[in-house]
Amino acid sequence: MAGGLDGVEVLITAGPTHEYLDDVRFLGNPSTGRMGVELAESARAKGAIVTLVIGPTHLSPPPGIHWVPVVSASDMLKAVKERFDDCGVLIAAAAVSDYRPAVRVEGKIKKGPKTKTLDLVKNADVLKTVTRKRRKDQVIVGFSLEATSALKNGRKKMEAKRCDLMVVNGPGHFGEAREHVWILNKRGVVKEVPPSSKRQVAEAIIELVDASLRREVLHVTKRFEDVRK
Numbered sequence: 199m200a201g202g203l204d205g206v207e208v209l210i211t212a213g214p215t216h217e218y219l220d221d222v223r224f225l226g227n228p229s230t231g232r233m234g235v236e237l238a239e240s241a242r243a244k245g246a247i248v249t250l251v252i253g254p255t256h257l258s259p260p261p262g263i264h265w266v267p268v269v270s271a272s273d274m275l276k277a278v279k280e281r282f283d284d285c286g287v288l289i290a291a292a293a294v295s296d297y298r299p300a301v302r303v304e305g306k307i308k309k310g311p312k313t314k315t316l317d318l319v320k321n322a323d324v325l326k327t328v329t330r331k332r333r334k335d336q337v338i339v340g341f342s343l344e345a346t347s348a349l350k351n352g353r354k355k356m357e358a359k360r361c362d363l364m365v366v367n368g369p370g371h372f373g374e375a376r377e378h379v380w381i382l383n384k385r386g387v388v389k390e391v392p393p394s395s396k397r398q399v400a401e402a403i404i405e406l407v408d409a410s411l412r413r414e415v416l417h418v419t420k421r422f423e424d425v426r427k
Contacts, residue, residue, distance in 0.1 A: 204245030211292035213253035229293035236400035
């Protein structure tokens, strides 16, 4: 069957974002960006033209991948906006900070009283923002980290962010080498990947993206009507 990822521009977000309180401290999370790198390499192996927008990480750019380093959520949103119209696939695997400090202090905040109040403002949701103007021929994949009611909450996010597929996992895998995920589409669970390496998880996701571009009907293993968790 014609189509698939060969020659398609794939845009992937990965890693954490850092929201600076002052010049030496920031709000962040333990994400390493490894999942995004594995997704990028798996997509490239299928012949895709891959751009990886990645937050602060110790990882090095893989050969053949267009590497776009960013720091904050606003940096990531700007980089994705600039490239979204040209991509055939967007995979939003980044762990973007929900909030940032209302004010960034120059230099270093000095030690003060025993307690200190930090004023935060909400960041724009990168995925939800760019998909407001998505094309029907694009394939959009989101990631949803859920502590409770994983599949129900993942479904809500998939609909709210206009995704074709949503990858759901739990906080226990943050920064870990192995992942246990469920991959959802609008009808239900299309694949459950038991605890596996990030490369194996990435390959499973990319196979479903490739099938979606080929307009194949994805087999649903568990319909949402049957979901209880």
